Amino acid sequence: MKLTSKGRYAVMALVDLARFDNINPVSLRDISLRQGISLDYLEQIFSKLKKDQIVKSIRGTQGGYVLSKKPNEIKLTNIFHAVDEKVKTVQCKKESKKGCNGKATKCVTHNLWDELETHINTFFEKKSLEDLLKNNTEQRA
Amino acid sequence: MKLTSKGRYAVMALVDLARFDNINPVSLRDISLRQGISLDYLEQIFSKLKKDQIVKSIRGTQGGYVLSKKPNEIKLTNIFHAVDEKVKTVQCKKESKKGCNGKATKCVTHNLWDELETHINTFFEKKSLEDLLKNNTEQRA
DNA sequence: ACTATACTTGACCAATTTAGTCAGGTATGT
DNA sequence: ACATACCTGACTAAATTGGTCAAGTATAGT
Ligand code: FES
Ligand code: FES
Numbered sequence: 001m002k003l004t005s006k007g008r009y010a011v012m013a014l015v016d017l018a019r020f021d022n023i024n025p026v027s028l029r030d031i032s033l034r035q036g037i038s039l040d041y042l043e044q045i046f047s048k049l050k051k052d053q054i055v056k057s058i059r060g061t062q063g064g065y066v067l068s069k070k071p072n073e074i075k076l077t078n079i080f081h082a083v084d085e086k087v088k089t090v091q092c093k094k095e096s097k098k099g100c101n102g103k104a105t106k107c108v109t110h111n112l113w114d115e116l117e118t119h120i121n122t123f124f125e126k127k128s129l130e131d132l133l134k135n136n137t138e139q140r141a
Numbered sequence: 142m143k144l145t146s147k148g149r150y151a152v153m154a155l156v157d158l159a160r161f162d163n164i165n166p167v168s169l170r171d172i173s174l175r176q177g178i179s180l181d182y183l184e185q186i187f188s189k190l191k192k193d194q195i196v197k198s199i200r201g202t203q204g205g206y207v208l209s210k211k212p213n214e215i216k217l218t219n220i221f222h223a224v225d226e227k228v229k230t231v232q233c234k235k236e237s238k239k240g241c242n243g244k245a246t247k248c249v250t251h252n253l254w255d256e257l258e259t260h261i262n263t264f265f266e267k268k269s270l271e272d273l274l275k276n277n278t279e280q281r282a
Numbered sequence: 283a284c285t286a287t288a289c290t291t292g293a294c295c296a297a298t299t300t301a302g303t304c305a306g307g308t309a310t311g312t
Numbered sequence: 313a314c315a316t317a318c319c320t321g322a323c324t325a326a327a328t329t330g331g332t333c334a335a336g337t338a339t340a341g342t
Contacts, residue, residue, distance in 0.1 A: 001142050001261070002229040003254065005330060008241075015249045027288060035249075036242030041331055047290070060339025061287045069249060088143040100149075101177030108156045108176075111276055112268065113144065119264050120142070135252055146301060168317060182302055188319070201310025202316045 007085030009037050010045050014079060015132050017055070018071050025064030045083055054084035071129035080124060087120050089113035148226030149157035150178050151186050155220060156273050158196070159212050166205030186224055212270035221265060228261050230254035 001057065013031050020026045028046060032039040046065060049055045052076060055065045067074065090113045092100040099107045154172050161167045169187060173180040187206060190196045195215060196206045206213070221227065231254045233241035240248045 001144055001148075001226070003142055003231075003257075004328090005232065007142075008230075008250065008254070009330095010230070011253070012248060012250050029288075034214065036240075036244055043288095043290075044331090050289095057289060058339090059287095059289050059337080060341095061285095062340065063288050063338085065289085083316065085142065089149075090144075091146065091149070103177055107153060109153050112152070112273060113149070116144075116261075116264060120257075120261060123260050127203065127253065132250065132253060135332075145299090150301095170317075179302065181304075184317095184319070186300090191318095198318060199310090200308080200316095200318050201312095203311065204309085204317055206318090246318095 004085060006045060006083050007080055009035075009041065010049065010079050010083045010085070011076065011132070013037065013042060013045065013050070014054070014067075014074070014129055017065060017128050018067060018133055021064075021066050022061065025058045026068050030064075048083050049079070052078065054078060054082055067129075071133055072137040074129040075123040076127045077121065087117050087124075089117045101119075145226060147186060147224050148221055150176075150182065151190065151220050151224045152273070153228070154178065154183060154186065155190070155195070155208075155215070155270055158206060159208060159253065159270050159274055163205050165203065166199045166207050168205040171205075189224050190220070190260050193219065195219060195223055208270075212274055215270040217265040217268045218262065228265075230258045266275075 012035050016031050016035055017026050020030070028042045029037055031037065032042055044053060046057075050057055050065075053068050056068050057063070057065055090100065090110060092098060092106065092110065097105075099105055099110065101107070149156075153176050157172050157176055158167050161171070169180055169183045172178065173183055187196060188196075191198055194209050197209050198204070200204055231238060231241060231251060233247065233251065239248075240246055240251070242248070
């Protein structure tokens with residue numbers, strides 16, 4: 001089970017954005033430089049974040065991105081959903097009654113993986129961008 | 142974040158084994174048929190489980206595999222460790238002081254991913270094979 | 283009006299990982 | 313002897329990841 005860079009980068013970038021967008025929009029170039037993430041890759045990520053209305057874009061010189069909501073309203077769940085970083089523990093179709101290897105019934109471990117998925121998602125639903133900002137300033141103090 | 146088949150199959154196979162090894166060793170062929178997992182793939186998995194002393198093997202006709210420990214002593218952690226299904230949320234080296242993109246310090250989200258990793262591992266440390274057996278017989282009742 | 287900045291879109295790709303298969307072995311109970 | 317079933321290592325097709333590249337479009341400042 002591993003977290004992909006896309007998910008990790010999305011959160012890194014948004015924390016960066018949240019810290020610097022107080023006055024002006026933040027350009028992806030700045031985030032790219034500060035966080036060491038490829039600019040081209042960031043553009044892909046932000047187009048998805050925009051589609052889910054987590055950020056707003058301002059074009060032109062001095063343009064950039066701004067958060068659409070307050071940091072405490074942006075949960076990790078929302079971010080991950082936007083960039084298609086989903087937790088997937090089972091292989092069987094969720095809706096179907098069929099099991100994972102084409103069996104007629106759900107396999108012996110199906111419930112376990114469901115529990116696991118819930119367990120992980122709970123974490124993502126609790127954590128907001130604000131939590132991360134707090135954590136970060138505490139560290140610097 | 143997704144669970145690989147190897148990890149899922151390992152647990153499925155061990156639950157199956159735990160349910161049927163009361164009297165005789167269980168052959169991989171039986172597990173393969175019951176669980177719908179490729180025999181060749183199961184062999185790879187069981188060689189790892191054996192290396193970590195989760196199962197014992199008995200060769201020859203009427204041979205097969207047996208659990209080395211009681212179901213309540215086998216945690217998911219042990220199983221996953223054996224088959225190299227590890228939880229990996231950060232890209233940076235754990236021991237190194239350096240961050241994930243070659244930066245001099247840990248990135249703004251490092252602590253978060255660490256927390257996440259702990260959160261997931263806690264689940265794996267709590268759950269034992271026995272829990273799964275119980276769950277399964279309850280379902281059948 | 284021009285230009286630099288910065289968002290926008292879509293195609294493309296190399297490297298890695300996954301989820302196996304295949305081909306041979308070796309040990310052992312009957 | 314022979315069938316069963318473990319054992320070992322090499323190999324591979326397909327998917328995923330983590331990007332790059334190219335060609336735009338919109339806007340602020342001069
Ligand atoms: S995981 Fe859903 S049936 Fe096996
Ligand atoms: S995840 Fe460890 S430094 Fe970024």
